[in-house]
Amino acid sequence: MTDVPFVRPDSDRAGPLGRLTLERLRRRTSMKWRTHPEDVLPLWVAEMDVPLAGPVADALRAAIGLGDTGYPHGTAYAEAVAAFAAERWGWDGLRVERTALVPDVMLGVVEVLRLVTAPGDAVVVCSPVYPPFYAFVTHDAREVVEARLGPDLRVDLGALQDAFVRARRGGRGAAFLLCNPHNPTGTVHTRGELEAMAALAREHGVRVVSDEIHAPLVLPGAEFTPFLSVPGADDAFALVSASKAWNLAGVKAALAVAGPGAAGELRRMPEEVGHGLSHLGAIAHTAAFREGGPWLDELLLDLDGNRRLLGELAALHLPGVRCHRPEGTYLAWLDCTALGLHDEHRGPGEPGVVSDLDGPARMFFDKARVALSSGHVFGSGGEGHVRLNFATSPAILREALTRMGEAVRGL
Structure with missing residues (x-):
C-alpha cells in the first residue's frame, strides 16, 4: 500500500495519526507490531499509531x-x-x-x-x-x-x-x-x-x-x-x-x-x-x-475524522456489517453476525494472539490479513463481533477496510 500522511482539511500539517509511515511503524517492537507477520495490518490491541506527545x-x-x-x-x-x-x-x-x-x-x-x-x-x-x-x-x-x-x-x-x-x-x-x-x-x-x-x-x-x-x-x-x-x-x-x-x-x-x-x-x-x-x-x-492538552486536542480531531471515515468505509465495503458509532475511545464495535461466521461461544479470555481468534476475526485475519480483536473474548454478547482500533492513519484504515470488503465478497 502507499502510505501518505493525513493532512486535515483545515490544517497545513498532519495530525498525530498522520505523522508516522507504515515503514516507521513496523520498526516498533511493541505487541501491536510484532505479534503478527508483516503482511498483516494490526488494528487490534489498544496501541495508537502516534508519535509521543512533545511534553511527555x-x-x-x-x-x-x-x-x-x-x-x-x-x-x-x-x-x-x-x-x-x-x-x-x-x-x-x-x-x-x-x-x-x-x-x-x-x-x-x-x-x-x-x-x-x-x-x-x-x-x-x-x-x-x-x-x-x-x-x-x-x-x-x-x-x-x-x-x-x-x-x-x-x-x-x-x-x-x-x-x-x-x-x-x-x-x-x-x-x-x-x-x-x-x-x-x-x-x-x-x-x-x-x-x-x-x-x-x-x-x-x-x-x-x-x-x-x-x-x-x-x-x-x-x-x-x-x-x-x-x-x-x-x-x-x-x-x-x-x-x-x-x-x-x-x-x-x-x-x-x-x-x-x-x-x-x-x-x-x-x-x-x-x-x-x-x-x-x-x-x-x-x-x-x-x-499534554494541546496534543490531545489534535488527537481528538484526528480520531473524530477517522470515526467518520470508518463509517463511510464500512458502509461502502461491508454493507452486511453493522458498525456501531463510538462516542469515545478509539475502538469500534462491528456486528458481523449477519455473515454467519461466529462459532459456538468459547468464553471470555485475553485477546491478541492468533489462537484467540474466532469467527469473523479469524476470517478477516486469514483472508484479509487484518488483525482485529475477536468478539467472543469480551464475554456474553460478543459472539459474531469484532473490535477494531481506528487510532491509525487514514491510509492504513482505508487499506484495511478495502481488504476486509474483498474478503467478505469472496465468501
Missing part, C-alpha cells in the same frame, strides 16, 4: 538526562489529574489526599476490589466488556456476574438490577466494575445513566469501582462524567491513567481515587502497591495530564 518526550528526556530513574515520590501525578479533571470535566472534587499511586489500572482495580470484597464474593460487569475484567477478577478468586448491555449497547438498568440481586444472593459481598467510557463499544455513559447506576448500587449494597482509563478520549457529541461526581457515589472508587489517551502503556502508572466515604478504605491499601509503578511512568503521565 521532553519530560522523559530530562529525567534520563538527570539519571532520575529511582523510586516514585510525591503527589505531582495526583495534582496533575485533579487540575485536568477540573479543566476538562468541570469536576473539582478530586482530592489529592484521597488518591493512591498504583502500577496500572487493572492492578489498581484488583487492589481496590480486595478492599471492598473477599474471596468468593461477586463482581458485576456489563458484557460485552474489556476481557481482563474477567481474567483479573477470576484469578483473584472472585466470581464474575454478567449484566448484558441492551440492544443499543448501553447499560440495561433492568439487567443490572437483576445482576446485583444475583451477586448479593446468600448475603455475600459484591462490587460493580464499571467501564466508563465502555470498552469495546465506545459508549459514553450520560450523567443520568451514572446516577441511576449509583442509586441501584446503593439500594443493593454493591460497591462501585469505575475504570476511567479512556476518560480523556471522549469524541465530539458526547461528554464525559466522572462517576465520583454523581450523587450516591460517595463510597465508590475510580481508576485513571494517561495510558490510553497519550499512548503510554509501555511506561505504566495509574491513580486510584476514592470518594469521600471510601477514603478510609483506600488508606488501608498496602503501601507496597505503590512500589509497583515506574518513576519514569509517573513522570510521563504527570506531564501528559499537566501539559
Whole structure:
C-alpha cells in the first residue's frame, strides 16, 4: 500500500495519526507490531499509531538526562489529574489526599476490589466488556456476574438490577466494575445513566469501582462524567491513567481515587502497591495530564475524522456489517453476525494472539490479513463481533477496510 500522511482539511500539517509511515511503524517492537507477520495490518490491541506527545518526550528526556530513574515520590501525578479533571470535566472534587499511586489500572482495580470484597464474593460487569475484567477478577478468586448491555449497547438498568440481586444472593459481598467510557463499544455513559447506576448500587449494597482509563478520549457529541461526581457515589472508587489517551502503556502508572466515604478504605491499601509503578511512568503521565492538552486536542480531531471515515468505509465495503458509532475511545464495535461466521461461544479470555481468534476475526485475519480483536473474548454478547482500533492513519484504515470488503465478497 502507499502510505501518505493525513493532512486535515483545515490544517497545513498532519495530525498525530498522520505523522508516522507504515515503514516507521513496523520498526516498533511493541505487541501491536510484532505479534503478527508483516503482511498483516494490526488494528487490534489498544496501541495508537502516534508519535509521543512533545511534553511527555521532553519530560522523559530530562529525567534520563538527570539519571532520575529511582523510586516514585510525591503527589505531582495526583495534582496533575485533579487540575485536568477540573479543566476538562468541570469536576473539582478530586482530592489529592484521597488518591493512591498504583502500577496500572487493572492492578489498581484488583487492589481496590480486595478492599471492598473477599474471596468468593461477586463482581458485576456489563458484557460485552474489556476481557481482563474477567481474567483479573477470576484469578483473584472472585466470581464474575454478567449484566448484558441492551440492544443499543448501553447499560440495561433492568439487567443490572437483576445482576446485583444475583451477586448479593446468600448475603455475600459484591462490587460493580464499571467501564466508563465502555470498552469495546465506545459508549459514553450520560450523567443520568451514572446516577441511576449509583442509586441501584446503593439500594443493593454493591460497591462501585469505575475504570476511567479512556476518560480523556471522549469524541465530539458526547461528554464525559466522572462517576465520583454523581450523587450516591460517595463510597465508590475510580481508576485513571494517561495510558490510553497519550499512548503510554509501555511506561505504566495509574491513580486510584476514592470518594469521600471510601477514603478510609483506600488508606488501608498496602503501601507496597505503590512500589509497583515506574518513576519514569509517573513522570510521563504527570506531564501528559499537566501539559499534554494541546496534543490531545489534535488527537481528538484526528480520531473524530477517522470515526467518520470508518463509517463511510464500512458502509461502502461491508454493507452486511453493522458498525456501531463510538462516542469515545478509539475502538469500534462491528456486528458481523449477519455473515454467519461466529462459532459456538468459547468464553471470555485475553485477546491478541492468533489462537484467540474466532469467527469473523479469524476470517478477516486469514483472508484479509487484518488483525482485529475477536468478539467472543469480551464475554456474553460478543459472539459474531469484532473490535477494531481506528487510532491509525487514514491510509492504513482505508487499506484495511478495502481488504476486509474483498474478503467478505469472496465468501
